[in-house]
Amino acid sequence: MSREIRPVCQTASYTLRIDPSELQIVSWPDPRLRTRATHVPSAEEVSLVAPRMIELMHEASGIGLAAPQVGLPWRMFVTYVPDEDPIDRVFVNPSVRLDLCGLSPQPYEEGCLSLHDLRLDILRPKGASISATGADGCPFELYDAGLLARVWQHEFDHLEGRLIFDLAQPVDGSIVKRWRKVYDAQ
Numbered sequence: 001m002s003r004e005i006r007p008v009c010q011t012a013s014y015t016l017r018i019d020p021s022e023l024q025i026v027s028w029p030d031p032r033l034r035t036r037a038t039h040v041p042s043a044e045e046v047s048l049v050a051p052r053m054i055e056l057m058h059e060a061s062g063i064g065l066a067a068p069q070v071g072l073p074w075r076m077f078v079t080y081v082p083d084e085d086p087i088d089r090v091f092v093n094p095s096v097r098l099d100l101c102g103l104s105p106q107p108y109e110e111g112c113l114s115l116h117d118l119r120l121d122i123l124r125p126k127g128a129s130i131s132a133t134g135a136d137g138c139p140f141e142l143y144d145a146g147l148l149a150r151v152w153q154h155e156f157d158h159l160e161g162r163l164i165f166d167l168a169q170p171v172d173g174s175i176v177k178r179w180r181k182v183y184d185a186q
């Protein structure tokens with residue numbers, strides 16, 4: 001059987017390699033969750049992968065999913081937050097500016113689609129503004145001082161290879177220790 005050989009250029013390398021239907025959510029201790037995402041996806045790459053990420057996020061009843069969670073070191077995440085922002089939103093190459101809103105960082109219980117059975121109270125600044133490029137290729141900026149600001153911070157952390165147990169409060173140290181004893185080995 002012959003196989004077509006096509007020249008591969010740098011910018012097209014990912015799109016030629018990826019079958020979106022094969023992407024799945026990866027779980028700890030997959031090392032790709034620890035890799036800082038460095039690749040800013042092209043419009044073509046976004047149109048190929050973002051719909052699949054959105055599909056996986058909904059299948060898992062999640063409110064956010066970052067590209068490293070499907071094994072791609074790309075600076076991109078998707079969100080769908082039912083009450084606050086009920087649309088499938090794509091953030092490409094986001095930057096986040098934190099806003100304490102005059103308060104100390106606030107606790108809120110977080111889980112993660114890549115960390116099974118782990119929920120932790122995480123302290124984060126209450127507000128954040130985010131600028132990014134959307135699925136349509138247009139830049140946009142948003143501000144929130146509630147759940148959305150938290151989701152953006154959580155998903156942005158994935159692009160830096162940072163996970164919620166890195167941010168656990170000392171009081172939850174034993175929970176993290178027990179969880180990692182089980183899951184680090186899997």
Ligand SMILES: [Zn+2]
Pocket residue numbers: 111112113114154158
């Ligand atoms: Zn997560």
